[in-house]
Amino acid sequence: MDITTEAFILKSYDLKETDKIITLYTGDLGKIQAVVKGxxxxxxxxxxxxxxxxxIDLTLYRKSQNKLFTITQAKINQSLYKVKEDFSRIVYGDYLLELVDKLTGVEEKNIELFNLLKSFLFLMEYKNAEVVLWCFKVRFLKLIGYQMCLDVCALCGKEVRPFKKGDDWKIGFSPKEGGILCYKCRDICSYKKDISPGAIKVFKKLLEINLEKIDCLKFSNKMREEVGHSLQYFLAYHLSGELKTQQFIGKVDRYKMCSRGVWG
Ligand SMILES: [Zn+2]
Known part of the structure; x- marks a missing residue:
């Protein structure tokens, strides 16, 4: 029986002769793998x-006992051509797709996740792609059950007060425990780093902000670097390693810093 559903391509690779295997995230089936002949x-x-x-709108079918679907028709609903034409948007967009591929199981339907993916890929077209990716990371983590605990200590549930470290104020932060730590718990936690209270505020804003206003968020270069690294640190724990696209993100970041000096 034919199935029709909307979808985005996550990745693909060539198969023998003229065929391809494509991994897609669909509205009706979640993540699937399909073969496209010719x-x-x-x-x-x-x-x-x-x-x-x-x-895209897809039509596909699957023979019983077969792991792979076969795609018979595919129609473009909307081409995100502004992403395709901009190198840094491609890199941030690729990272987003790779993240969804890495942290989702096959055929676990999740319409909320599909809608999240769809709205953030559309945002990549015309908003600051780096902030869009940060915002996607915190909301995606929340959706798949890794929500950051940012109001009280993730370990004991008590109030968290910043402590003085050198000239700066800091708060313990642990992906293993799932968020910020009070000073006492910070001492006994093995996988942690210290981050600024300002970075915590940014994480909270990324979770709450109306997406249309995402470009209103402005950061100093120092804060931008801290938020990017801290989010990556949190994510790496759940990914058990870096994504392939991470090294390209680093290159885009360095290019931006060199060419603009100030990030805006
Ligand atoms: Zn604690």
Missing amino acids: IRKAKSKLAAALEPFNH
Whole structure:
């Protein structure tokens, strides 16, 4: 029986001859893998639609006992052409797709997650792509059960007060315990770092802000670096390692710092 659903491509690789295996996140089935026959032939009608950064309508079927779906039709609903034309947007967008691929199971339908992915890929078109990615990270983590505890100590539940470290105020932060730590718990926790109260405020804002106003968030270069690194630190614990696209993010960051001096 044919199934129709909306979808985004997460990744793909070439198979024998002219076929491809594609991993997609769909509205109706969650993450799936599908084979597309003949897609690498010059006259393939599916090739243009089945590209990353297209919001597509799919028709597919699966024979019983088969792990892979077969895609028979794909129509572009909307091409995110502003992402496709901008190197830094491609890099941040690729990271977002890789993150969803890494942290989701096959055929676990989650319409909330599909809607999150859809709204953030559309935001990548015209908002600050780096902040869009940060915001996606904290909301995606919350949705899949790794919400950061940012109001009280993640370990004992008591109030957390900043402590003085050198000239700065800091708060303990642990991905292992799932959020901020009071001074006492910080001492006994093995996987932690100290971050500024300002960075915690940014995490809270990223969780709450109306997405249309995301470009109103402004940061100093120092805060931008701290928020980026701390989010990555939190995520790396759950990913058990870095994503392939992480090194490209580093390159884009360095390029921005060199070319602009001040980030805006
Ligand atoms: Zn505590």
